[in-house]
Amino acid sequence: MAQKIHRESLKKAKRIVVKAGSKVLVESSGRPDKQQLKQLVDELAALRNGGGEVAFVSSGAVGAGLDALGMKTRPKAMPDLQMAAAVGQIRLMSVYDELFSQNKCRIGQVLLTHDALKHRERHLNARNTLLNLIEHGIVPIINENDTISTEEIKFGDNDVLAALVAILIDADALVLLSTTDGLRDAGNERVSYIEEVDDEILALVSDKQDKLSTGGMASKLKSAQIAAQNGIPVVIANGRKTGALTRIFEGEDEGTLLFPKEGNISKRKRWIAFFNRVEGHVVVDDGAAEAMIKGKSLLPVGIKAVEGSFKVGAMVDVQSREGEHIARGLVEYSSDEIEILKGQKTAGKAGEVIHHDNMVIL
Structure with a gap:
């Protein structure tokens, strides 16, 4: 019963953060998958045009850059990753601009680093920029600024970035899109609902490193827990499944839902706990x-x-x-x-x- 009530509550979510990983957005070569991107953008635009406030955290820049540069595997050297991101970010944003425009939606690009968000003044500036874009009906497309990031200031992966963005703008819900329809139990059945991310839940995860992406189910679960600790419900779902995003906000049993427990902390203490x-x-x-x-x-x-x-x-x-x-x-x-x-x-x-x-x- 509690799960049904929590699922139904997602119908009321107005401010939504959606994150899509590289494997959701690009082909195996790293080239942006235009058909898949169109499907996802159409759903995001439908939420926006239906009165919602949408922020989109997008991976895929490095993968798109690797394809453009003819690189077959993800390099380990930071300068090569930064080069791929610089090339790929342009490719990715040009596709988004075209697809969102077809849905009569404007977009704005926001590139962030962890270093920027941990400084209180820049943290507030980032929040104000995002909220102003949203207030003017513009969909922020957010990514880590991989062209200048180093290991010391990286978020780690975009799952963490998405959770922090959701906290930053006081989102009503966060959706982490993957290529599976949520967490799977020992019998390979979808786990529809979890109350918290503990060792028992993490023990169900068996992530494999991918040549294009850095995150995985463990990353998504840990990031979901960060958002939930700040009162934000999180759904992990299959971004390649047509209509998955729409069904989530129609209150249907889609993906794995982590619903926050009661209690919240002040914005300053959120900054202390999660942005440093x-x-x-x-x-x-x-x-x-x-x-x-x-x-x-x-x-x-x-x-x-x-x-x-x-x-x-x-x-x-x-x-x-x-x-x-x-x-x-x-x-x-x-x-x-x-x-x-x-x-x-x-x-x-x-x-x-x-x-x-x-x-x-x-």
Whole structure:
């Protein structure tokens, strides 16, 4: 019954983020699959022209570039990947412009890096740009800026990017399109509904590396969990199945649905928890863990160990001695300073390693 109610609630979703992976969008050579792209664009445009607000996260630029450059496999060298992205992005966007125009929809290109979203001012600028495009009826087509990204500032794959975009613009729903119709159980049956992504769910996944794409079902599930933790329902579905996207927002049993539990966090704490890269860890005792869960700041006296090298203002994970993730927050001291302060009793705000306003309990 709960699943049916949650499925029905998707009919009311107005602001929607849809992500399509490379294998959904391109042929095996990497060349954009024009017939497949038309099918998908027609459905996206129908949602937009029906009164919805649509943002589209598109992979495929590197694959399209590899085809244009005559490269048969995905290169490992970053300059070659950046070159392929630069060539392929033009190809892909020209196809989108043509197909959306046929549906009387305007598009705008937005290229993002993780580095941009972790800085608060640029984070807000990206949000305002996307919302302004949507407000004016323009469909943002979003991709990672692969032409300038390095390993240190990459999202990892576009599943993560899609989840962060959904959080960034307060989406009502996120759809991650793959080439399978959702998660499969041990008997190879589609899993229609999951409540959370835990080790048991992840154990069902067996991803294989593909020459054109970097994501997989495990990536989609973990990204879905990020969105769900921020109150956004997520459906993982088959992007090559005609009408799949339409059926999802008609409330039908399509793909695998992860529906969020009750509870939400402020926009600032969303930024802290999900848009910053973890640069280190601190291990705390049981007393500190209990105090943090009750809304207290982390003090040096409760810290047992420091792992990693980081500066003031870095994002760190707070873990128990058993390795359980308790919280995530921005530190008031460097790793070297915390190493000196750990275990010591301090008084007042000057002693707080992570202030509760800069902390998210996980």
